[in-house]
Amino acid sequence: MRRPSPYIDRRGDLDIMMTPMIDVVFLLLVFFVWTTSFQIVERVLPSKLTAVSGTSPADPNEAPPPEEDFDRVVVRLLWQDGQPAWQVNDAFVPDLRRTRKRLEDIARITRNAPVILHPDPNVPLGHVIDLYDITRLVGFTKIQFAASEKI
Amino acid sequence: MRVPSTPRSGKVGINMTPMIDVVFQLIIFFLVSSHLTKQEVQLKLPLPTAESGQPGVEENVPRLTVNVLSDGTLTLAGRRIAAADLQLRLRDRLKDAGPGLQVRIRGDREVAYQFVEPIMLACARVGIWDVSFAVYRPEDVR
Numbered sequence: 256m257r258r259p260s261p262y263i264d265r266r267g268d269l270d271i272m273m274t275p276m277i278d279v280v281f282l283l284l285v286f287f288v289w290t291t292s293f294q295i296v297e298r299v300l301p302s303k304l305t306a307v308s309g310t311s312p313a314d315p316n317e318a319p320p321p322e323e324d325f326d327r328v329v330v331r332l333l334w335q336d337g338q339p340a341w342q343v344n345d346a347f348v349p350d351l352r353r354t355r356k357r358l359e360d361i362a363r364i365t366r367n368a369p370v371i372l373h374p375d376p377n378v379p380l381g382h383v384i385d386l387y388d389i390t391r392l393v394g395f396t397k398i399q400f401a402a403s404e405k406i
Numbered sequence: 407m408r409v410p411s412t413p414r415s416g417k418v419g420i421n422m423t424p425m426i427d428v429v430f431q432l433i434i435f436f437l438v439s440s441h442l443t444k445q446e447v448q449l450k451l452p453l454p455t456a457e458s459g460q461p462g463v464e465e466n467v468p469r470l471t472v473n474v475l476s477d478g479t480l481t482l483a484g485r486r487i488a489a490a491d492l493q494l495r496l497r498d499r500l501k502d503a504g505p506g507l508q509v510r511i512r513g514d515r516e517v518a519y520q521f522v523e524p525i526m527l528a529c530a531r532v533g534i535w536d537v538s539f540a541v542y543r544p545e546d547v548r
Contacts (some may be wrong), residue, residue, distance in 0.1 A: 275427075278427050282434060289434075295542050296543075297542065298460055298462060298541050299510065299540060299541070302537050302538060303535055376518060376520035380513045380514065381455075381515030384454035384515070384541060387539075388541075392457060400523075
């Protein structure tokens with residue numbers, strides 16, 4: 256009887272099954288493409304509202320504790336001729352960078368002073384948030400928004 | 407006719423490949439659809455940027471998100487709402503959720519502050535003190 260030579264591979268066809276592999280690769284591709292989030296991650300800028308004169312909370316017991324009586328820092332954000340303008344304690348400041356500098360100077364003296372941000376109604380929200388952001392970055396912890404009563 | 411007395415062995419195995427294909431397809435369908443549902447909840451808005459923004463912690467706290475579109479329209483839970491009705495809606499929600507209710511304001515960066523101010527005022531009036539603004543980090547939008 257003739258025995259098969261050990262040097263000849265007789266295991267038959269070794270073709271790789273391409274179809275299921277392509278199926279799986281496509282599925283993985285589709286999965287990763289669809290689940291990749293192209294949305295920018297949102298962050299949060301927290302603020303604690305405080306009771307201001309004229310507002311009447313539903314339950315007086317729920318009102319936050321009154322602020323300590325430090326000198327106030329009032330920062331006004333005006334909208335003049337389509338451009339923002341800043342006022343720190345009634346003194347005009349030409350730009351946001353110098354507003355930050357002014358706030359840093361005040362923060363060196365006292366960080367506990369309540370800062371009241373008073374934007375004009377026409378100011379775009381982006382500028383309001385810019386001002387709020389630098390006030391937080393400077394280190395003030397008590398930041399309030401002024402609200403007009405006619406709303 | 408001669409009938410085979412014993413079942414012939416072999417060739418009765420289940421073909422697994424199409425079954426795996428179908429299972430994969432179903433898994434992907436459900437994953438992707440749940441992902442898209444989550445995205446639909448958030449209206450796309452050009453939010454303001456802030457360096458001091460903190461990562462939004464997804465705790466199990468009751469939260470209400472108010473969107474402010476560029477034309478000043480307010481939307482709450484995907485529906486338009488008049489500024490005058492907002493206080494009532496907030497009060498109702500506060501009754502259900504309790505005093506820990508948070509309000510997140512997602513406002514277009516170009517919208518005038520006069521459309522955002524009533525939201526904060528309504529929150530203060532009904533006794534919601536935890537109000538936050540949704541922002542992007544400046545480096546994320548460059």
